[in-house]
Amino acid sequence: MTHRILFVCLGNICRSPTAEAVTRAKAQARGLDLIIDSAGTGDWHIGKPPYGPMQAAAKAKGYDLTSLRARQVSGADFGSFDLIVVMDDDNAAALSAIGPTDRVRRFTDYAPEAGLAYVPDPYYTRDFDGTLALIET
Template identity: 40%
Template sequence: MKILMVCLGNICRSPLAHGIMQHLVEQEGLDWEIDSAGTGDWHVGQQPDRRSIAVATKYGVDITKQRAQCFQPDFFERYDYIYVMDNNNFRDVMALARSEEDIAKVRMFLSQDIVPDPYLDEGQFEPVYQMIEKRCHELIRELRK
């Protein structure tokens, strides 16, 4: 199974989701591929935000090897599931969909809410980490069925 996590710049939320999910998948012994991307290209090639790295490290998750990339239409072919962090990401990814099959792969990461972007609020990195970790555990249970 191949899963892509998507946020705006691919330096805060989606790298956390990518790293947490990869960490959990490895613990479970699952042969899943996890990756992340952003809908914007401002940070392409950069490491995740230092605050995302710090909170992930605190919980034993290493995201330092990740590099930001911009979502491309061919990602629809490469991934089975594409999880987006908020409504703007959803709209931007859906605008690149070329078929009903592409559309069917795109889902909100949180089914009833959005993952807030902590970029401008230092105090949000910890709650965002907790929110993402909880959802990653749920996704593994859901996707294993």
């Protein structure tokens, strides 16, 4: 059985594409058959690649984000994915306005040892390495 996972953040240029790339690499290394994608709740960056500093941090750890392009989450995604993983509660609230939330989970629910309620947005914090480390966890 194939599992389909969608990662969602605000603009789909930092956190969610990084989660997509990291999860894809880890799944492939373990031989898992997963379909993984990412999207943003906003439409500011549609069609653009991930943010340069985020790409650089990921590349330094062996993850290639260059082929990814930002897209906005849609109502159809709720039927296309088994699990929708949001980076923060604002993302969850935005999704609740367009579809059912029964498949929506916070990313940090899968990393309780981090002691965080959300994945900080490095576009604002400038801590690209810290965000990547949390996502790898």
